[in-house]
Amino acid sequence: MKKYIFTMIAAAFGAGAFAQQLAQTVKGRVLDTESQQPVIGANVIITSLNPVQGAATDAEGNFRIEHVPVGRHAFRITSVGYDDAFLQEIGVGSGKEVELNIRLTESFRALDEVVVKAQKETGAPLNDMVSVSGRSFTVDQTKRFAASVNDPARMALSFAGVSTTDDGGNLIIIRGNSPKGLLWRMEGVEIPNPNHFASEGTSGGGVSALSANVLGNSEFLTGAFPAEYGNATSGVFDLKLRKGNNEKREYALQAGVLGLDFAAEGPIGAKGGASYLANYRYSTLSILSKLGVTMGDAVNDFQDGAFKVYLPYDEKAVVSVWGMGGISTSTVNNDDIKEKFTSNRGMLGVNYLRYLNSRSYMETIVSYAATRQTGDFLDKESQDVYQQNFINQTLRVSSLFNAKLNSRNTLRIGAIINHLDFNLFDQNNEDGPFVKNLDQKGNTQLFQAYAQLKSRLSPNVTLNAGLHGMLLGLNNQYAIEPRLGMKWAVAPRSTISLGAGLHSRTESISTYFAQVKAIDGQSNLVNKNLKLMKSAHFVAGYEFRPSAGWRVLAETYYQHHYHIPIGPPNTNSPFLLHNSMLNEIDGFVNDSLVSAGKGRSYGLEVTVEKSLTAGIYLMSTTSLYQSKYTGRDGIERSSRFNGQFVQNLLAGKEWKVGKNKTNIFAANIKLLAAGGNMTTPVDLEKSRKEGRTERDWSRSYSEHLPHYFRTDLRVSYTKNKRRTASTISLDLQNVSNRLNAFDRYYDKKEDRVKLITQVGLIPVLNYRLEF
Structure with missing residues (x-):
């Protein structure tokens, strides 16, 4: 009896001691990389704990580790017949459970064979068919990196090969290419530009409409993409939405300069694994403007939302319903101008994933996307009026078949049908009576198909080969695009990679239907038969990974661009004679164009990265590059985006603080130095005559x-309590208050050329509560 009482007392004290240590549940699923089938009996071990904690996966590949202390942790995942996998910098907080989706690659080596293998760790692409110029990123990084402010596009500006010199937007310039060449994907399908205040055909905007509350780990590619990625020439943002918690309800509230967020997730039904996840954000600027607080001449309003519903249909099928949308309006009304600009977008998708057998699956996706952009502009002095209304809708049906033929070979084939519907209007009276630059409505189709094979020629060499085809029904222009990639693990921690491929992209529908006046005064659709822009990539x-937390990556590349829209042979326009669409950032061009231009870009990139271990992370990216174009005049010039160099340095430190060391204080810094963009000099005499900025296009993009x-800088403090976690953070963007150059223009009042400078110091305060 005494022994029983003593045991109960000891257990009570132990429980009390354990209750003082804040902990959380880590759970997830382990799947075979190629077949997406569950890996049974895999061991998931938390190596950062002493003694280690872990669990084994069940018949569905699921695992669950309870009572994991809050903080940063490293994981090792092992299973007989598979290569080990490693996860670093996984944050565990007390407010929300952590769910991990882990993939293992089957090993086919003989027991006595000596194998040279590079470990797949932090930063490695999620898609195993990516051989070069690709990396994954976590939602935690979008929250943690200084100046990212929960925006994956701004976070990507820290990666090698990526640049921007615009403080007011998140346009992504990859390897000196126009940001128009970027493909946005979500849940496996192409989506419209997911940014607020985005103009026709552009890939960025002022504020991201994506929420870190719903995003999962995603992928960013900068060249020589696998065959499944089409309609892109510069880069790919491949976004994933995470599943909601299927066991308990969880919530998150966030308030900051950019908006007020509310997120909710939880199970659907008593059991079965179904879940929901939803997020809504309303602009803080909108609230302030309604309270009478203004910031400058412009009044900016926006709101957005996103959701995902995950529904296991039976043991071999899963249905996911997802969507996101955003509306944004900017209004200016002062002594000089009156302007209202709206940019709205929405997308909805249904994914049906079916496991055909133990080695193959098929996924079919039906999605709908729509964008609307309107603009009304009045110059009060000249009475010039500009009006625009662009509506684009797309219905997509895509299907993918994936088969793991054996431990060495995996085949993936797919097809995509895009039905494009448009209603486009653009007019102005800048040169007298109103002129319609665009007044078209109708529809067309874009057809895509691809096949790719991943072949592990040996334990050390993997070959990815594929073919992508694309046909635009509007003008029957097509492209056949071969793709090839190779990875060779030449030493235990060293890998050589090679990639090559041909890539194509359509122009914005509005450009094809631009109405250009001929000599007889009639408007013609001279751009309707433009060819697909093409770009050949070689990487x-x-x-080298000297240890589990470090990686050094060097890449060199050459890109050849052709079928670039430029001015026609008989043009008298200096702009068309000396320019190229490689210099444009948005889609609508109401000029006569032909697909006869070319360009090239080449460079060297070096990344040195330490993942967040022992409370410290570091990343240095160096990019040296040249970007050139050749216009109608036959002269090769620097492109608009030829900054020539970018140097990023990021560093951060986390300290465990508080009585029980369960809270975290973090400090992060980012240093950026980059070459300024090229610009076309202002023609002062012509500007004086016209009373507005006029460029000397004979010297196109000759001025640096x-x-x-x-x-x-970013500082944050996270407080973990028993059932909640709260974080307060302050981002000081451009902390030195440097007024960087944006461009030059003619000031009519001062009769001189002036430099437009960008904003200085911007403080971004944010508070987040998870429970």
């Missing part, structure tokens, strides 16, 4: 703007 890389320098 070579070397990666001053170099761009910026320092960003």
Whole structure:
């Protein structure tokens, strides 16, 4: 009896002691990389704990580890017949359970064979068919990196090969290419540009409409993409939405300069694994404007939302319903101008995933996307009016078949049908009576198909080969695009990679239907038969991982661009004679064009990265590049985006603080130095005559703007309680208050050319509560 009482007392004290240590549940699923089938009996071990904690996966590949102390943790995942996998910098907080989706690659080596294998760790692409120029990123990084402010596009600006010199937007310039060449994907299908205040055909905007509350780990590619990625020439943002918690309800509230967010997730039904996840954000600027607080001449309003419903249909099928949307309006009314600009977008998708057998699956996706952009502009002095209304809708049906033929070979084939519906209007009276630049409505189709094979030629060499085809029904222009990639693990921690491929992209529908006046005064659709812009990519890389937390990656590349829209042979316009669409950032061009231009870009990139271990992370990216174009005049010039160099340095430190060391104080810094964009000099005499900025296009993009320098700081404090976690953070963007150059223009009042500078210091305060 005494022994029983003593045991009960000891257990009570132990429980009390354990209750003082804040902990959370880590759960997830382990799947075979190629077949997406569950890996039974895999061991998931938390190596950062002493003694280690872990669990084994069940018949569905699920695992669950309870009572994991809050903080950062490293994981090792092992299973007989599979290569080990490693996860670093996984944050565990007390407010929300952590769910991990882990993939293992089957090993086919003989027991006595000596194998040279590079470990797949932090930063490695999620898609195993990506051989070069690709990396994954976590939602935690979008929250943690200084100046990212929960925006994956701004976070990507820290990666090698990526640049921007615009403080007011998140346009992504990849390897000196126009940001128009970027493909946005979500849940496996192409989506419209997911940014607020985005103009026709552009890939960025002022504020991201994506929420970190719903995003999962995603992928960013900068060149030589696998065959499944089409309609892209510069880069790919491949976004994933995470599943909601299927066991308990969880919530998150967030308030900051950019908006007020509310997120909710939880199970659907008593059991079965179904879940929901939803997020809504309303602009803080909208609230302030309604209270009478204004910031400058412009009044900016926006709101957005996103959701995902995950529904297991039976043991071999899953249905996911997802969507996102955003509306944004900018209004200006002062002594000089009156302007209202709206940019709205929405998308809805249904994914049906069916496991055909133990080695193959098929996924069919039906999605709908729509964008609407309107603009009404009045110059009060000249009475010039500009009006625009662009409506684009797309219905997509895509299907993918994936078969793991054996431990060495995996085949993936797919097809995509895009039905494009448009209603486009654009007019102005700048040169007298109103002129319609665009007044078209109708529909057309874009057809895509691809096949790719991943072949592990040996334990050390993997070959990815594929073919992508694309046909635009509007003008029957097509492209056949071969793709090839190789990875060779030449030493235990060293990998050589090679990639090559041909890539194509359509122009914005509005450009095809631009109405250009001929000599007889009639408007003609001269751009309707433009060819698909093409870009051939060649990449070579070397990666070295000296330890589990460090990686060094060097890549060199060459890109050849052709079928670029430029001015027609008989043009008298200086703009068309000396320019190229490689210099444009948005889609609507109401000029006569032909697909006869070319360009090239080449460079070297070096990344040195330490993942967040022992409370410290570090990343340095160096990009040296050249970007050129050749216009109608036959002269090769620097492109608009030829900044020539970008140097990023990020570093961060986390400290465990508080009585029980369960709270976290973090400090992060980002240093950026980049070459300024090229600009076309202002023609002062012509500007004086016209009373507005006029460019000397005979010297197109010959003037280098001053170099761009910026320092960003972020500090945050996270307090973990028994059932909640709260974080307060302050981002100081451009902390040195440097007024970087944006462009030059003619000031009519002062009769001189002036430099447009960008904003200085921007503080972004944010509070987040998870429960």
